[in-house]
């Protein structure tokens with residue numbers, strides 16, 4: 528993995544229009560692995576997580592947990608976590624501010640210690656991303672919560688030691704808030720009911736992980752989750768699900784370069800809306816088994832996309848799909864409903880010749896016959912993937928800057944694409960300064 532300095536000094540150089548071919552391995556899901564690492568705090572015994580992706584957010588989460596007294600030992604894609612000796616130390620702001628999932632330690636810490644302080648989180652700059660639903664959930668379970676100087680202070684109210692089960696209706700099926708409440712509820716006294724809960728595959732993975740430690744959780748994957756609190760959890764050995772967003776990104780790499788590629792492992796049911804939309808556009812997605820997909824290319828037709836909570840179309844695939852739509856015959860409408868500022872990749876795609884107009888949260892994409900390679904700047908994680916995809920299809924050379932975004936959430940994307948035949952390489956701009964000129 529690259530260091531932060533290398534990330535700043537590196538760009539991706541992509542020579543486009545090289546066909547891809549072959550099979551690609553899908554890593555463990557970033558958004559599952561991160562919350563499972565936080566969930567391991569719930570248990571004071573050994574927890575082993577397998578199939579961890581190798582990426583910067585996981586590295587930072589490891590550092591955050593270490594800073595609060597958790598013992599971690601990582602060996603490849605396996606990590607051993609022991610949270611027996613967690614203390615009252617505050618997770619360091621410099622780390623927490625870099626990723627959203629860092630905030631997810633609040634539920635487990637509060638449940639284990641009865642009090643905690645966690646700085647407000649960072650993550651992709653795609654909207655305001657408040658934590659009010661997390662806070663209101665914890666308050667309903669008997670916590671006093673206040674935010675001072677950018678730090679959330681939470682403690683169990685009165686002289687009780689444990690949080691109390693409660694009935695909580697979420698105004699929005701927030702993934703993070705569902706995860707925070709679910710984790711806090713595993714060790715609470717009594718029953719917690721989460722209504723209008725998020726239904727993402729990562730929620731089911733978290734529930735299965737907590738259940739493997741002895742938690743009592745029903746309904747994960749539906750809009751009502753019921754958690755019956757237990758006094759303690761026990762050790763576990765658990766395997767993270769494959770990353771559906773990495774898989775979706777690679778499916779588009781096949782579609783945009785008109786290449787046949789196979790993905791493994793991937794759970795097709797996690798990608799139902801993505802597969803449906805790809806099929807609507809022309810390419811075939813063949814389900815070859817319970818964990819294997821083959822993309823068969825075809826001429827691309829326009830379609831409309833509207834991001835929604837699961838099982839709707841994932842916001843984390845919107846930018847990559849937009850790259851594909853720029854080269855599809857006809858006009859498409861992309862509506863982003865989950866985050867209020869997640870169309871910043873439009874300006875960069877326009878630099879490559881895309882015909883896109885934005886009105887509020889809607890982007891109107893008119894397909895063009897070709898994109899032209901250009902220097903472009905990644906604005907967030909999935910935007911960076913979209914630019915890589917556009918570069919794979921474009922005529923000439925594309926230089927993608929801002930790789931710290933890509934490296935947060937993809938496990939060696941360029942290595943995987945190179946193995947499929949893409950002409951893509953990471954260039955250190957100190958060695959090759961001609962690559963540093965962007966904008």
Ligand SMILES: CC(=O)N[C@H]1[C@@H](OP(=O)(O)OP(=O)(O)OC[C@H]2O[C@@H](n3ccc(=O)[nH]c3=O)[C@H](O)[C@@H]2O)O[C@H](CO)[C@@H](O)[C@@H]1O
Pocket residue numbers: 558561627628654655656657658659660661662699700701702703704842843865866867
């Ligand atoms: C680390 C992680 O798992 N990140 C994922 C998680 O983010 P995250 O958990 O932050 O996403 P949420 O589902 O919570 O956010 C969805 C919407 O709810 C709003 N909201 C959320 C919480 C809250 O307390 N108040 C509030 O208003 C957000 O601003 C946003 O507009 O789910 C998102 C939606 O699928 C994905 O794009 C992210 O990749």
Ligand SMILES: C=C(OP(=O)(O)O)C(=O)O
Pocket residue numbers: 558626627628649650651652843908909936
């Ligand atoms: C938005 C994302 O991540 P985060 O919530 O960590 O910013 C993402 O994975 O696309």
